[in-house]
Amino acid sequence: MIKFFLMVNKQGQTRLSRYYEHVEINKRTILEAEVIKNCLSRSKDQCSFIEYKDFKLVYRQYAALFVVVGINETENEMAVYELIHNFVEVLDKYFSRVVSETLYLL
Amino acid sequence: MPAPIRLRELIRTIRTARTQAEEREMIQKECAAIRSSFREEDNTYRCRNVAKLLYMHMLGYPAHFGQLECLKLIASQKFTDKRIGYLGAMLLLDERQDVHLLMTNCIKNDLNHSTQYVQGLALCTLGCMGSSEMCRDLAGEVEKLLKTSNSYLRKKAALCAVHVIRKVPELMEMFLPATKNLLNEKNHGVLHTSVVLLTEMCERSPDMLAHFRKLVPQLVRILKNLIMSGYSPEHDVSGISDPFLQVRILRLLRILGRNDDDSSEAMNDILAQVATNTETSKNVGNAILYETVLTIMDIKSESGLRVLAINILGRFLLNNDKNIRYVALTSLLKTVQTDHNAVQRHRSTIVDCLKDLDVSIKRRAMELSFALVNGNNVRGMMKELLYFLDSCEPEFKADCASGIFLAAEKYAPSKRWHIDTIMRVLTTAGSYVRDDAVPNLIQLITNSVEMHAYTVQRLYKAILGDYSQQPLVQVASWCVGEYGDLLVSGQCEEEEPIQVTEDEVLDILESVLISNMSASVTRGYALTAIMKLSTRFTCTVNRIKKVVSIYGSSIDVELQQRAVEYNALFKKYDHMRPALLERMPVMEKVTTNGPTEIVQTNGETEPAVLETKPPPSGLQPASQANDLLDLLGGSDITPVIPTAPTSKPASAGGELLDLLGDLNLTGIPSITAYNKNGLKIDFTFERSNTNPSVTVITIQASNSTELDMTDFVFQAAVPKTFQLQLLSPSSSVIPAFNSGTITQVIKVLNPQKQQLRMRIKLTYNHKGSAMQDLAEVNNFPAQSWQ
Numbered sequence: 001m002i003k004f005f006l007m008v009n010k011q012g013q014t015r016l017s018r019y020y021e022h023v024e025i026n027k028r029t030i031l032e033a034e035v036i037k038n039c040l041s042r043s044k045d046q047c048s049f050i051e052y053k054d055f056k057l058v059y060r061q062y063a064a065l066f067v068v069v070g071i072n073e074t075e076n077e078m079a080v081y082e083l084i085h086n087f088v089e090v091l092d093k094y095f096s097r098v099v100s101e102t103l104y105l106l
Numbered sequence: 107m108p109a110p111i112r113l114r115e116l117i118r119t120i121r122t123a124r125t126q127a128e129e130r131e132m133i134q135k136e137c138a139a140i141r142s143s144f145r146e147e148d149n150t151y152r153c154r155n156v157a158k159l160l161y162m163h164m165l166g167y168p169a170h171f172g173q174l175e176c177l178k179l180i181a182s183q184k185f186t187d188k189r190i191g192y193l194g195a196m197l198l199l200d201e202r203q204d205v206h207l208l209m210t211n212c213i214k215n216d217l218n219h220s221t222q223y224v225q226g227l228a229l230c231t232l233g234c235m236g237s238s239e240m241c242r243d244l245a246g247e248v249e250k251l252l253k254t255s256n257s258y259l260r261k262k263a264a265l266c267a268v269h270v271i272r273k274v275p276e277l278m279e280m281f282l283p284a285t286k287n288l289l290n291e292k293n294h295g296v297l298h299t300s301v302v303l304l305t306e307m308c309e310r311s312p313d314m315l316a317h318f319r320k321l322v323p324q325l326v327r328i329l330k331n332l333i334m335s336g337y338s339p340e341h342d343v344s345g346i347s348d349p350f351l352q353v354r355i356l357r358l359l360r361i362l363g364r365n366d367d368d369s370s371e372a373m374n375d376i377l378a379q380v381a382t383n384t385e386t387s388k389n390v391g392n393a394i395l396y397e398t399v400l401t402i403m404d405i406k407s408e409s410g411l412r413v414l415a416i417n418i419l420g421r422f423l424l425n426n427d428k429n430i431r432y433v434a435l436t437s438l439l440k441t442v443q444t445d446h447n448a449v450q451r452h453r454s455t456i457v458d459c460l461k462d463l464d465v466s467i468k469r470r471a472m473e474l475s476f477a478l479v480n481g482n483n484v485r486g487m488m489k490e491l492l493y494f495l496d497s498c499e500p501e502f503k504a505d506c507a508s509g510i511f512l513a514a515e516k517y518a519p520s521k522r523w524h525i526d527t528i529m530r531v532l533t534t535a536g537s538y539v540r541d542d543a544v545p546n547l548i549q550l551i552t553n554s555v556e557m558h559a560y561t562v563q564r565l566y567k568a569i570l571g572d573y574s575q576q577p578l579v580q581v582a583s584w585c586v587g588e589y590g591d592l593l594v595s596g597q598c599e600e601e602e603p604i605q606v607t608e609d610e611v612l613d614i615l616e617s618v619l620i621s622n623m624s625a626s627v628t629r630g631y632a633l634t635a636i637m638k639l640s641t642r643f644t645c646t647v648n649r650i651k652k653v654v655s656i657y658g659s660s661i662d663v664e665l666q667q668r669a670v671e672y673n674a675l676f677k678k679y680d681h682m683r684p685a686l687l688e689r690m691p692v693m694e695k696v697t698t699n700g701p702t703e704i705v706q707t708n709g710e711t712e713p714a715v716l717e718t719k720p721p722p723s724g725l726q727p728a729s730q731a732n733d734l735l736d737l738l739g740g741s742d743i744t745p746v747i748p749t750a751p752t753s754k755p756a757s758a759g760g761e762l763l764d765l766l767g768d769l770n771l772t773g774i775p776s777i778t779a780y781n782k783n784g785l786k787i788d789f790t791f792e793r794s795n796t797n798p799s800v801t802v803i804t805i806q807a808s809n810s811t812e813l814d815m816t817d818f819v820f821q822a823a824v825p826k827t828f829q830l831q832l833l834s835p836s837s838s839v840i841p842a843f844n845s846g847t848i849t850q851v852i853k854v855l856n857p858q859k860q861q862l863r864m865r866i867k868l869t870y871n872h873k874g875s876a877m878q879d880l881a882e883v884n885n886f887p888a889q890s891w892q
Contacts, residue, residue: 017164022200029166046464047428078393078433079353
C-alpha cells in the first residue's frame with residue numbers, strides 16, 4: 001500500500017505532497033524533512049530503497065527534484081520504482097516542455 | 107476590493123522569499139486576504155482562493171478555515187468549482203471533522219449526475235476520505251456504477267468499492283454479484299482496478315477466497331494474452347505490455363494459490379512461461395520476475411519451479427544494479443528457511459555482498475549469512491563475518507556480535523576455536539556486545555575446563571592494554587578471579603605461557619576498579635575477582651585485604667556493601683573463606699534463548715544480610731552448613747535460607763558426583779550413610795506414589811563387632827525446608843557379628859525439591875560404655891529428592 005507520494009527539491013522544499021493515510025500537519029513537515037535528508041545522503045551507486053522506521057521509501061532523482069514514495073511491505077518495490085518513472089513521463093506528456101523547464105527550475 | 111491573485115502568482119511570490127520568516131509573512135498576508143474574501147461570500151473568486159489555500163496547506167500551514175468553503179464549492183453547478191471543491195475536500199477533510207457529513211448529500215447527487223466527469227469526481231472523493239457512515243449510505247450507488255458499461259466510471263467505482271470494503275467490511279457481499287463480469291473487460295484500467303478489488307476481497311474473507319478460486323483460469327488467460335500479445339502502444343512500458351497489470355495479477359494468483367493444490371497446479375505453466383520469457387535487460391522485466399519469484403515461493407509449486415525461482419534470484423545477485431541485488435537478498439532471506447540447500451549454492455555471492463557500499467544491502471547480506479552458517483562452512487563464514495564486524499558501521503555491530511555468538515555456539519568445531527572467536531569479537535566490538543552475552547560467555551568458559559589456562563591468559567593480555575570495553579573487562583575480571591592461580595603459575599599448554607606475577611594481576615584489577623571508564627557493574631566484577639584471588643594467591647593476601655577495606659567506604663552502595671561483607675569475611679569468618687571462594691562448578695544451562703540465568707544460591711552468611719546477591723558474585727553456598735548447625739544445638743548463627751531454587755550447588759568441602767550421570771533405572775540406589783567403629787547404617791529409598799515430595803527412607807543398622815550394641819537410638823535432623831517423621835524402630839539392640847539389624851522408617855517431606863541432607867546422631871551402649879556420634883549424610887542419590 002502506498003502511504004504517501006512526495007516531490008521534494010534538494011533544498012527540502014516540498015513541491016507536491018499527497019498522503020493516503022492521516023498524518024498530522026506538523027508531523028508532515030518533519031517527515032518530509034527527514035525523508036529528504038535520507039535521500040540526499042545517498043550516493044549514486046546505492047540502491048533506491050531505504051528502510052525508514054517501519055516502512056520503506058522508494059526514491060528517484062530527476063535533476064534537482066526527488067520523487068519519494070512511502071510504501072509498506074506488501075508492495076513490490078521495483079514496480080513502484082517503475083510507477084514513479086511512469087508518473088514523471090505522464091507529467092511530461094501532459095504538460096510537455098513546461099515540465100522539463102520546471103524540473104530544472106525546481 | 108481588487109481581485110485576489112491567481113495561484114500562479116502566489117507560487118511565484120512565495121518562491122522569491124529568501125528566508126522561512128519571509129515566507130511565513132507572505133503566507134499570513136495572503137491568508138488574511140483569503141479570509142476576508144470568504145467572509146464576503148464572493149462566488150466568483152472562491153475557487154481561486156481555495157486553490158491558494160490548498161497550496162499553502164501543502165507547504166504545512168493550517169488551512170482549516172477553508173473547509174466550509176470547499177463544501178460550498180462542491181454544491182456549486184460549475185465544473186471548475188466542483189473540481190477544486192472536491193480536491194479540497196480530499197485534502198482538508200476527513201472523518202475526524204464533523205463537517206464532512208454535510209457532503210454526503212452532494213456526493214449522492216453527483217453520483218447520479220449526467221456528466222461522467224462529475225460522477226468521477228464524486229467517486230474519487232468518496233473513495234479517498236469517505237467515513238463509514240458515508241460509505242454505508244452511498245454503497246448502493248457505488249455498486250450500481252460498478253455495473254455500468256462506461257469503463258471510465260467502472261474503474262473508479264471499483265476503487266471506491268475497495269475503500270468502502272475497508273471501512274465497512276460487512277458490505278463486501280453487496281459487491282459480489284457485480285464482480286462477476288469484471289474480468290471480462292478489455293479495458294486495462296477496469297481490469298487493473300478489478301484485480302485490486304478482488305485482491306482486497308480475498309485478503310479480507312476466506313469465503314471470498316474460496317469463491318474466487320474459480321477465477322484462476324481466467325486470470326491465467328489474461329496474463330497469457332498480455333505476454334503473448336504484440337506491441338501495444340497504449341500499454342507499453344519499455345517493451346513490456348502493461349507491467350503494472352501483470353504484477354497485480356501475479357499477486358492475486360499468489361493469494362489464490364496459497365495452500366491450494368489445484369489452483370497452484372493451474373498456475374504452474376504460466377509462471378514458468380513468465381519466468382523464462384520476460385526480458386531482463388530493463389528494470390521493468392526484473393520487477394515482473396521479482397513478483398513471479400515471490401508467487402512461486404508462496405504457492406504449492408513443484409520443485410522444478412522452485413529451483414527456477416531460486417536461480418532467478420541467484421542471477422539477480424550477480425546483476426550490477428543495486429536495486430535488484432537488494433530485492434534478491436530480501437527474497438532469499440524469506441526462502442532460506444524452506445529451501446536451504448538451494449540458497450547455499452549462492453553463498454559465495456552473498457558473502458561478497460557483505461562488502462558492498464550500500465547499508466541496506468549489507469544488512470540483508472549479514473542476516474542471510476547468519477541463516478546460511480552450518481557445520482560445514484562455519485570456519486570460512488566466521489572468518490568473513492569477523493572481518494565484516496571489524497569494518498562495519500556501529501549500527502550493525504551489536505546484531506553482528508550476537509549473531510556470531512549464536513552461530514559459534516551452535517556449530518563450533520572445537521572449544522579452542524570457539525574461545526578464540528569469542529575473544530576476537532570481544533576485542534573488536536567489545537562495547538557493542540549485548541549485556542546478556544556476558545553471563546553466556548562466562549558459562550561457556552566454565553564449561554570448557556581444559557581451556558581455562560589458555561582463556562585466562564588471553565583475556566589477561568587483552569585487558570592489559572585497554573580496559574575500556576565493558577563486556578570484555580567483565581568477562582576478563584571474572585576469569586582472572588576464578589583462574590588467577592593458573593595465570594601466575596604459567597601453565598598454558600596451547601600457547602606460550604606468559605610470566606605474570608600476582609602483583610601485576612592485582613595491579614590490573616585495581617586499575618579497573620579505579621578507572622573512570624568502568625561501569626558500576628564492572629567494578630563489582632573486579633572487586634569480587636580480587637576477593638577470590640585471596641584464596642588463590644599466596645603472597646598478596648595483605649594487599650587484597652587493604653584494597654577490600656578501602657572500598658568499605660565507597661560512595662557506590664553496591665561496592666560498599668560487597669567490600670563490607672568481604673571485610674567481615676576476612677575478620678570474623680576467615681575459617682570459611684576458602685570454602686566460600688572455591689572454584690565454581692560447571693553451571694547448568696537453564697535457557698538457550700535470551701539471558702541465561704545462572705542459578706545459584708548465594709551463601710552470604712552475614713546475619714544482617716538476608717538477600718541473595720546477583721549472579722556475578724558466585725560464592726559457594728555455605729548456608730546449608732548453617733541450616734544444619736543449629737538443629738542439633740550447634741552454633742548461634744541464624745541460618746540463611748536459600749531463596750532461589752538450587753540447581754546443583756557443590757557442597758562446601760567436597761563436590762558432589764554428577765549424580766544424574768548414573769541413573770539407576772531399576773530403582774533408587776541405596777547408600778551407606780554411616781560406617782564407623784563396626785556400626786554400619788544403610789539407607790534404602792522409596793518415593794511415595796501419592797505424594798511426590800515424600801521420600802521414605804528405611805534405615806538398617808548392623809553391627810560387625812563381636813559385642814552387641816544396646817539402647818541404640820537413632821536421631822536425625824534435616825534442614826529447615828524439610829520435614830521429618832521418624833517411625834518407631836524395630837528394636838533397640840543390634841546383635842553382633844552382623845547377625846541382625848535394626849530397621850527404622852523415616853519419612854522426609856521435601857516440598858521444595860531441595861537436595862536432601864541429613865545429620866544423624868547415634869547413641870548406644872557398647873562394651874559397657876555409652877557411645878555417641880554425630881555424622882552428616884551427604885551422599886543421597888539424586889532420585890531420592892528430585
